[in-house]
Amino acid sequence: MLTSAVLALLLIAPSAAPGPIVVHQGGKRVTRSLTDGAETRSLLDMQAGVTRTVTGVPLDRLVRAPSGQLIVLRFDNGVIVPVQAAHAGEVFIATSWTRADGVVEKTFPPVPRAPEFNLDPRPVTFAHNKAVVSKGNAGGLPAPVGHGFTPWSRTSSLVEARVMSPRAFVDRIAPKKAPAEGATAARTGQDLFVRRCVYCHGVNDVGASFGTDVLVGVPLADRYTVESLQAQVATHKLDDYQAGLMMPPQHDLTRAEARQLHTFFRALKAAPPTR
Ligand code: HEC
Secondary structure: OOOHHHHHHHHHOOOOOOOOEEEEEOOEEEEEOOOOOOEEEEEEEOOOOEEEEEEEEEHHHHOOOOOOOEEEEEEOOOOEEEEEHHHHHHOEEEEEEEOOOOOEEOOOOOEOOOHHHOOOOOOEOOOOOEEEOOOOOOOOOOOOOOOOOOHHHHOOOEEEEEEEOHHHHHHOOOOOOOOOOOHHHHHHHHHHHHHHOOOOOEEOOEEOOOOOOOOOOOOHHHHOOHHHHHHHHHOOOHHHHHOOOOOOOOOOOOHHHHHHHHHHHHHHHHOOOOO
16 A cells, blocks of 8 residues: 555656647647657757757747747746747757767756846756757847846746737736726836736736736735835845745836836736636
């Protein structure tokens, strides 16, 4: 008979085969293997800061989406990255890599930290695959804001891809109704959120789940003032990282931008998007 300890071990043991990726497209849900038709390439892995010989599949082969659509990737640590279909070839999903001595490794070493996270002691770890990209804006991400933050430095193993229009992507995290006052500021705040925050923060349980949800629990709009929001984002306190928290500071966020984000958060609270 299995003791509960053995059972627990069995449950947490990583599966030997790289897990298939769940793809949602056109109202259908299919699973795609990462090993069928795998190819080998030598690529600069920007996240790890090394060039490796990797085996896996390029995203444009794994998910075929018409140009103009987004392929929204979800990683097992809750980070999401909306990749433009036309740039999907810049993202390679690797399941193994070959060392200089020819030995094939099925696991990827944890990434200790990326330059913009140099206060963050916690590594990114990988279960059975790793997204390899060679530049920070791979996948057609919007130009990095200010100090060059890129969500690719925090992606772990890919679990799901969802094909949708850019419009549908934004609608899922936008207020149902524009506020009577401050509609323009709320809209600018929404654009800022999409460029700077959407990779980690979900809205009403939709989207990313790496950081705190904007609405679930006590909404951020109620817990933060414009000033404390700016302070939280721009100068994330040292004691936060010592407590094991992982939000990278975005030092360049201005007071005006914090106000626009705050207006957006208030608009979301007043008219939450449907889940
Ligand atoms: C790389 C991922 C990441 C990005 C990008 C990110 N955050 Fe965070 N954020 C987190 C994580 C993780 C936490 C929870 C732990 C912490 O406080 O560090 C958090 C916490 C917060 C908190 C505190 C929540 C609370 O419960 O008090 C606020 C406010 C916040 N983020 C706002 C933002 C805003 C606004 C942006 C965009 C300008 C942003 N974050 C971008 C990961 C991120």
